[in-house]
Amino acid sequence: MEMKRYKVLFVGIGSIARRHIRNMLDIGEQIGAQFEIDAFRRGTDKDYGISDVYQEISDVPDDYDIVFITNPTELHLASIEQFNKKGKNFFIEKPVVSLGQISNARKFEPKIDSVYYVACPLRYNAVINYIKDNIDLNDVISVRSISSSYLPDWRPGQDYRDTYSAHRDLGGGVSIDLIHEWDYLSYLFGFPNSVKSMIGRVSDLEIDSDDYAIYIAQYDKMVAELHLDYFGRNTIREIQLFTREDTIIGDIVGNSIRFLKEGREISFDENRDDYQKRELMHFLDIIEGKTSCDSDYYHALKVLELTQGNI
Known part of the structure; x- marks a missing residue:
């Protein structure tokens, strides 16, 4: 060949x-x-x-x-x-x-x-993949997602104050920097019918961009909560699913899924490069005509609007 x-x-x-x-x-x-x-x-x-x-x-x-x-x-x-x-x-x-x-x-x-x-x-992360493929999302009545981390730790060796994340005029701000969460929520559940947001700055970080964004969204048969921040000193990145039968915790940082009532845990062995390679492979399949483009330009604009509480 x-x-x-x-x-x-x-x-x-x-x-x-x-x-x-x-x-x-x-x-x-x-x-x-x-x-x-x-x-x-x-x-x-x-x-x-x-x-x-x-x-x-x-x-x-x-x-x-x-x-x-x-x-x-x-x-x-x-x-x-x-x-x-x-x-x-x-x-x-x-x-x-x-x-x-x-x-x-x-x-x-x-x-x-x-x-x-x-x-x-994050659509290609093992935790999100498992949820998409193995959990009946129609059974979810509430979802809570959080991404909390400390901006000065993001890029070792680089002063966080000099990064685009610190400056709104360069496209920084946690509401759009962590757009991943709204993207995977829309990937799993579609777009909400309505959303309320609180976006601003409360920490002592030397930045002029927003350092927190909090949302509550309404779906037809489900509610969603999302918390994003730049100031969490211990990194947390989770999706919590509340179903009629169990509470399921998807720990994206810890590469695990826990079924709290059932008492079962599934662990995954992967790092960031693993799922980013899967995304690149998917992109190559798209340009070769093997599959459709599921994150196109207009979809991305719609997700970006959502980060500001606009539907």
Whole structure:
């Protein structure tokens, strides 16, 4: 069988781009695919497996199979527009755009024959996968999700005050930084009928973005609560399902599911790269026409609206 070759461009080389590149090269070895990776970035270093580096858009070729948008959120919309003719398919990091750009983002018209996939890696986490595939979600009458962690610990070796997360004008703020939770809730249960939100800043962190977001949402036959914060000193990331028969705790950090009444626990052996590789494999299946795009540009905009309490 002839080796599949992909020509790939990364727009921005931060920590998430480096993770994607590492995982992509590992996947290539597993599936017999070759990735030729270029970058559009400020620096000229050809590290992390990068072949060519460009600093002027006019110099960038227009024949990429995949363009990854992995620069700061505030730059996503401009990058999608500027590089739209440079590639066939697009992998866009979450959030798809910043909050202030939603109106303009709706004016962008994706190419009909191209894929615009927006990252949603927790859908591929073992805990969320198990819940989706093995629990009767129609039996859930209430769900409570929480993601609480300490922003200064997020990126070791980097001052949190200098990161985009700390600055609202760069697309930071816990309400959209932790958009993963609303994405997996919509993946499991769909969009709610109504939602109330409290979003603001209460901690002593030296940031101008929101550090907490709390939501209560109403579904046809279920209610949902969601708590997000930047100031929890002990990381908690859980989904709690209240059914008619049991209370089920999905511990995303601890890689486990506990059935409290039944007294049963299921453990999973995986790390972040494992489920992010599954997402990349899914994306490749989408662009090869093997499955449909289940996190497209417009869906991602709808989830982004939801983070602000808008349906």
